[in-house]
Amino acid sequence: WVLMVTAQTPTNIAVIKYWGKRDETLILPVNDSISVTLDPDHLCTTTTVAVSPSFDHDRMWLNAKEISLSGGRFQNCLREIRNRACDFEDKQKGIKIEKKDWEKLHVHIASYNNFPTAAGLASSAAGFACLVFSLAKLMNLREDQSQLSAIARQGSGSACRSLFGGFVKWIMGKDEKGSDSLAVQLADEEHWNDLVIIIAVVSSRQKETSSTSGMRESVETSLLLQHRAKEVVPKRIVQMEEAIKNHDFSSFAQLACADSNQFHAVCLDTSPPIFYMNDTSHRIISYVEKWNRSEGSPQVAYTFDAGPNAVMIARNRKVATQLLQRLLFFFPPNSDTDLNSYVLGDKSI
Numbered sequence: 001w002v003l004m005v006t007a008q009t010p011t012n013i014a015v016i017k018y019w020g021k022r023d024e025t026l027i028l029p030v031n032d033s034i035s036v037t038l039d040p041d042h043l044c045t046t047t048t049v050a051v052s053p054s055f056d057h058d059r060m061w062l063n064a065k066e067i068s069l070s071g072g073r074f075q076n077c078l079r080e081i082r083n084r085a086c087d088f089e090d091k092q093k094g095i096k097i098e099k100k101d102w103e104k105l106h107v108h109i110a111s112y113n114n115f116p117t118a119a120g121l122a123s124s125a126a127g128f129a130c131l132v133f134s135l136a137k138l139m140n141l142r143e144d145q146s147q148l149s150a151i152a153r154q155g156s157g158s159a160c161r162s163l164f165g166g167f168v169k170w171i172m173g174k175d176e177k178g179s180d181s182l183a184v185q186l187a188d189e190e191h192w193n194d195l196v197i198i199i200a201v202v203s204s205r206q207k208e209t210s211s212t213s214g215m216r217e218s219v220e221t222s223l224l225l226q227h228r229a230k231e232v233v234p235k236r237i238v239q240m241e242e243a244i245k246n247h248d249f250s251s252f253a254q255l256a257c258a259d260s261n262q263f264h265a266v267c268l269d270t271s272p273p274i275f276y277m278n279d280t281s282h283r284i285i286s287y288v289e290k291w292n293r294s295e296g297s298p299q300v301a302y303t304f305d306a307g308p309n310a311v312m313i314a315r316n317r318k319v320a321t322q323l324l325q326r327l328l329f330f331f332p333p334n335s336d337t338d339l340n341s342y343v344l345g346d347k348s349i
């Protein structure tokens with residue numbers, strides 16, 4: 001027999017960024033972060049996990065290519081899930097698995113990303129969230145989403161936020177073992193569904209410095225990171241939660257843009273400096289800033305993760321349509337910028 005589960009998990013985009021760990025193995029961050037989870041139809045990972053007595057070792061395929069499962073992060077997630085696995089029975093199929101049997105059973109995992117892997121579009125976030133969620137279903141775990149988020153966190157920090165839709169906060173926690181470093185939902189996907197997210201895929205090339213090594217270097221060398229984690233982010237988290245609660249787009253946009261810019265300033269403050277954005281990214285920032293100023297209040301927020309791709313959040317569909325038209329004018333389809341639009345909610349523009 002073969003037992004199988006398929007799940008789909010969207011990626012998330014941080015509007016208050018996670019950058020820096022206080023524990024590299026457990027993946028414990030130096031500050032809280034807040035993100036928006038994208039529409040599940042776009043930028044998502046689909047993962048099928050299967051278990052069978054005929055499998056003789058754990059195997060995984062990513063985008064149809066077999067990859068090694070020997071990495072510590074995979075092993076940590078698998079171990080955490082196996083430890084919590086529960087009895088399972090399907091009388092019709094005649095399958096009975098007792099808690100202790102899960103240890104001996106091997107899994108096959110097939111995962112597929114519908115967007116560029118490792119190009120700064122948070123593919124590891126959707127990937128590990130989906131892996132943990134589907135394995136947890138397969139092995140009949142009783143844990144709630146927040147408890148599962150603490151397992152996904154050990155695969156990739158940002159993955160813990162993809163266990164929920166809408167607006168999500170990753171609480172850094174205080175416990176040395178990380179038991180309280182988990183994600184909670186601040187508001188569901190219906191709460192602020194005027195917002196439209198547009199992503200300009202400036203480059204789908206693999207980034208040169210991974211988030212993992214980049215943030216390690218920042219923790220070791222950037223004084224600005226210390227100041228940011230202790231003094232700046234705690235205040236911004238409170239303000240961002242308030243802005244989300246009140247649908248206050250002006251504060252939301254100001255905070256998201258400032259936080260993205262400070263994260264990239266930390267990257268520049270790292271030795272040697274890390275450059276994630278390129279000229280096109282900078283042109284997009286200037287353009288959005290100019291537009292917002294000419295309107296008298298922010299219409300569009302921008303944020304950039306560890307890569308040059310721009311994530312823009314428009315205050316409503318009308319603004320999103322204008323933004324897309326203007327961007328297409330500045331960056332025509334045959335230029336090196338490939339514009340894609342994705343929405344938060346169930347509609348696409």
Ligand code: DP6
Pocket residue numbers: 013014016017018019027033122124125155156157158159211212304305306
């Ligand atoms: C810039 O979660 O990819 O996207 O925990 O080492 O796997 P690891 O890093 P990762 O870092 C994401 C960094 C970021 C900001 C964010 O998503 O909060």
